[in-house]
Amino acid sequence: MVQKADDLVIIGISVGLAVGILIASLVFFAICWYKKRVHLRRCANERSVATLPIRTNGLGTVIESSASIPNSATVKVLEYLAKKPRRSWWNNHGKDQFLPTSGIPRYSYKDIQKATQNFTTILGQGSFGPVYKATMPAGEVVAVKVLASSSKQGEKEFHTEVSLLARLHHRNLVNLVGYCIDRGQHMLVYEYMSNGSLEKLLHNKNEQILSWEERLQIALDISHGIAYLHDGAVPPVIHRDLKSANILLDRAMRAKVADFGLSKEEVFEGQNSGLKGTYGYIDPVYISTNKFTTKSDIYSFGVILFELITGIHPSRNLMEYVNLATLSPDGVDEIFDSQIVGTCNPEEVRSLARIAHKCLHKTPRKRPSVGEVSQAILKIKQRHLVKENTTSFAEDFYGALSRIEFQDLELKKLARIDES
Structure with missing residues (x-):
């Protein structure tokens, strides 16, 4: 009986070992099968990456064919981005992308x-x-x-x-x-520019009359504004629509350039742009060549200067009057705005007219830069102030002298009265 029990124990141990070995083998084979499956899937993913074409992702960047993509989910995401419609700046203006x-x-x-x-x-x-x-x-x-x-x-x-x-x-x-x-x-x-546009002030009879001093200061202010666009901005800006309607004045009658809807940065210079601007102010060279430069703005500024001098709108044949005035040295005297004749120095008017003529030169490269124009107007302004101050001093001096003489006469009268 004892022998039989021992045999049963040995058989049980043997069966247990066999079952354990079987289970271990199954686990081992399962692990190997899983690893092989994972390896095959990774190889398949790598092959799919190798066959991807070069494409954009819809955001402006490029996906290279040699890029390393970790799994198929990423591939699907990138394919989705590539298929998304590209959004241009103009298509998104309503969302204010810029x-x-x-x-x-x-x-x-x-x-x-x-x-x-x-x-x-x-x-x-x-x-x-x-x-x-x-x-x-x-x-x-x-x-x-x-x-x-x-x-x-x-x-x-x-x-x-x-x-x-x-x-x-x-x-x-x-x-x-x-x-x-x-x-x-x-x-x-x-x-808010409380005095409105230069066009309205010059050509509306119900508006106040601009004095020569105000016109000279307005010309100087405009030149400073254009000088900033051409020489101070980076990159430089060409306005392309300079005209009296786009010059606004504040309550102190200081002028500011407005309306930049047609403006271009100078990087576009020399390119065909399509004719833009306002007839009467547009450079004839721009009209004939369809190409604009900073000298196109200088031409428009020359027209505005003559508009300030004459009070004549370009739509009323301003340039015909200007061309006739060039036939004689003092021809500009004949077209000077009648509203302020006799209130200014004619030589100052002629000096400003000479600057305007240079701005209108038919050859753009022979037109002055805006910096040169600004300096020339400033010199006229300074000469005007010197004369004005000299005149004021003389008036004050002779006024004081007259008062002294008057007081002296009064004292003499009082002395005679006392003696009598």
Whole structure:
């Protein structure tokens, strides 16, 4: 019986060992099978990466065919990005892709509607659209220019102006203080220029008459604004639509250049641009060649100078009068604005006319730079101030002398009365 029990124990141990070995073998084979399957899947993924073509990811970057991609899920994500439609800057203007870094506040339609009292006070009408007076919540008075649906200008000009004025800041450029893209409307919010445009002041009989001193200062202010665009901005900017309507004046009668919707950076110089601007102010060379340069702005400025001298609008054949005046040395005297004849020094007028003539030279390279024009106008201004101060001193001196003589006579009269 004892022997039989021992045999049973030995048999049990043997069976247990056999079962253990079997289980271990199954586990070993399962592990090997799993590793092989993982290896085959990785190889398949690597082969799929090797056959990927070069493509863009929809964000402007490129996926190379030799790129290492860890798994098939990543491949699917990248394929999804590649299939997404590419979004251009113009397709996303409504979402303001380019403006968040501009530093210019964006207003809602409701903000502008409230500030303008539902667009009730209109200041004027330009090629862009109507301009309204508005008062912001902080009490700041501004001008709101609304892009009209009938305007020849459009969203491209709107974005050009916002992006340029975000980086252009000068005392002789109108300051952009905000913008609005909402409910299909495009609006620009500017500092308020209480004296309106130079065009209105020169050609509206109901407006005040600009004195010669004011005209000379306006010419100097405009030259400083253009000088900043051409020589101070990086890269330089060509305005392309300089005209009296785009020169605005503040309450101190200081002039600022406005409306940059047609402006271009000088990197575009010499390229065909399509004819832009206002007839009467456009450089004839630009018209014939369809190419613009900084000297195209100089021509337009020359027209504005003659507009200041004569008070004649370019649409009223200003250049014909100017060409006739060149036939005699003092011909400009015949076309000088009759409203201020006799209130200024004719030689100063002739000097400014000579500068304007140089700006209108038919060969662009022979036209002066805006820096040279600015210096020449400044010299006229300085000579004017010297003469004005000299005259004032003489008047004060002779006035004081007359008062002394009068007092002397009065004293003599009193002395005679006392003697009698």
